[in-house]
Amino acid sequence: MLRLNFLILWAAAASLFASALPISDVSEEEINTPTPEPKKTFWKSFNPNTDFRNRNFNTISRIYNLTVYPNQVPILTFGGAAFVPKGLFAQNVVGRVDPVGNFTGFEHSIEYFFALSPLPQANPSSAAITSYKIVEFSSECRDIAASVVYLYTSVVNPGSPDHGKPLPPLKQVAFWKFNKEGEVEKYDAWIPNLNSWVTRTTMASLGNPEFQLESIRQICYGTQARCYGPNQQWDSIEDCVVGLAKKNYGTYDEAWGDNVVCRTIHLVLTQTRPDVHCPHVGPTGGGKCVDVEYPENYFSDKWLYEEETGETFVCK
Template identity: 30%
Template sequence: MKLLSILSIGVATVAAVPNAPVLPRASNSSNATPNFGYAKLYRLQEAFYEKFMYPNNAKEAASINSTAFSEDVLGRVSDTRDFVGRELNTEYIFGLFIPTDSISIIGQPYSYEIMQFTANQNIASASTRVNFTFPSFGNISLPVTIDTWITWNEAEEITQYDVTFRWFAYLLQTLLLGLAPGNSTLAMERATMALASSVCNAHTSYCNGTNAQYESRDDCMQFLTQEIRFGQAFELGMNTLGCRSIHEIMLKYRPDVHCPHIGKSGGGMCDDTMGYVEKVTENFFKNSPWVPTMQ
């Protein structure tokens, strides 16, 4: 049952630089720095987005370990957290954006257009407009601009990516206010109850035995609606309901890994341990330099 239905029944080129230093190449053979050239990198960018579109993303998710990624891939999404390894990135990049029974702020991508693009050696930076449908919000369609930095290895696998959903706060506000136009308080109340209910239902279905995070459904609802905040758009990797809602969709893939993410501790994905300075200065990417080697 989708969100609108629930609510309706009252559920509260870098130029050559003389004498510039040559940056070191990664020692791992899977991260050796190839020199693909501009046209090849554009095709690799397109190939990734083709796989990201539904229903192609469902096929990638079903593979468990998508060969779009290297085994040691490192990924970061601006408003959430870091993702390490092929399996985790397959789940979150492909599995998160396919049809689900969950009530979710996540949409399903169906078309894209690369608006801005530049590339050198094995690095590409792009701004891409992706069109999504949002099933939990009456299947409304909205465009989303996604800014990406990506590196590939010699096998044409993504070794790391840094992603920003541009204007995500505006997108989230647009979705939520649509639940009660002109009444932001009521819209948040409705969103809170619907998302919390969905998370708790998923917990009941998937987080059993040693994976259980709450004593009961009432305990789950109490925590999610009263003891933590809904969260702002930049807090999808913090101690919020919004973060747990994102991770709920992953429960069906590996409950032992993902159940803690919706629990009270947040499982290292939904907590407040990373402050602003730590997030900005984090030295996460190690698979390849983000700056092309000077030649």
Template identity: 25%
Template sequence: MKLDKVLAAVLSLADAAAVSSRQDTTNVSSTPALGYDELWLLQNEFYERFMYPNNIKEARAINSTIFSDDVQGRVSDTRNFEGRELNTEYIFGLFTPTDAVSVIGRPIGPYEILQFAANQNIASATTRVGFIFPSFKNLSLPVTIDTWISWNSERQITQYDVTFRWFGYLFETLLLSLDSDPTNATAKAVNALATSICSTHTRYCNGTNTQYDSPEDCYHFLTQEIRVGQSFELGMNTLMCRSVHEIMVRYRPDVHCSHIGKDGGGMCDDSMSYAFKVDEKYFTNSPWIPQVF
């Protein structure tokens, strides 16, 4: 299907969903049988909204209607995200332009769905998305994203499980764009990331939201008292985790300042073991295995 036809179909689907949201009194917690074709359009609708600059509009909405109120989200190398507002921030706001130094890039496209399977209200897809990384010399790279997504009868996302494939390799590629010597590259990245986080803290985290006694205290903690973090440690007690959450501070300092602070605010700590992550039973909104009719 050509891109223009996909876009036209997505817009038609969005109009239909708007009508459905006003007229459909079906229990949204039920498991609808949406069918392959509609799930394909819903998958494309998500990525159309995810692309810059469309993601700016979604982020400004505070509560994007693409999500259900009780949406549950999980991103493999970070943490779990509950509710529409938090997911709007992390799925859309996190990828919008920012003054922060960050390994999080901007999805400028194009995107291409490489693999897709769908049944009932569930779709599994592998999508390649073009990103630009402003903090790393505006390097442009493709990023492969694996998703499992379920929708309710109002065509809202109720659950998603996401993996950024080969993220470790991407992380190393970004670092080496700063310097061909890995040690120097890491040192440059640590200095830039820590300085950025501390600047954000000084600007937004005041009063009861204050996490550090001074910019010097902040910088020392981030560069000397915690580890930088490997690619799978974006939800652990690392500089990298706090860098991810720094972008969110501007949206709700009362919620996110603690995430860049010393104790990590429940988002950046070492409380979860490998076994816990593997065995965690998190999703409750809808079965991941389609029902047999």
């Protein structure tokens, strides 16, 4: 029989991203810890005051630095732009992250990059991103760059014998487009093998029907706790369980659909903007957790970037 903590959404990425524990369980010291800026990188053959390669590299580095625990805590706790340094994302930024979805606007983008970064208090593995390394980078023109980053995860549980134990890393491949001010205005990113990372980190049996049903119950507990009043989506926990049990469970390599996995990802975002994200965990999926026929949306470059396909991330 599965033994699941009823305070934790023990559902693969839900067990990493979407805890029913309030964010107030994070210590005040962690919330108030200033976000350390990563050390800037300069290539000796270029002027650091004018070189766009340095500028683009450092912008990307600062973005990933905010995924490292506890740097993301103030953003998740208080939400919004106040805790995101200026100069990273343009207000009109748009992008795609496969296998999660499309994101339009500043708030949606910072929620994906920072609010979904796992909190160790929110998952049974005590997993968190604790460091990163940009292992590949190229920027041959002022407004375009490409990068590969390794996000290293480990156990964060002071006092535990496993504290600091390395966990499997994540990888993200991305193309970036910058505006004249050096802010990211468009991006196209991919996280390969996300489902394997989730199962290795949580040891979850995603295909086990008993596991799926129990994880649905935990998701429904969290949904009812966060989505109430004008944001309520289900009449009761049991109504939610019955509704989600009829849906495809899904995998984290294809989290873009009318499935349970998609709702585990969007449940964590109900902490930042419940009025926006509660519909995504409800019966209809609120336009986010909805079935999308391949290749629709996966190749919607002209609609998303408002440029002809193949023109967005090309030096001109």
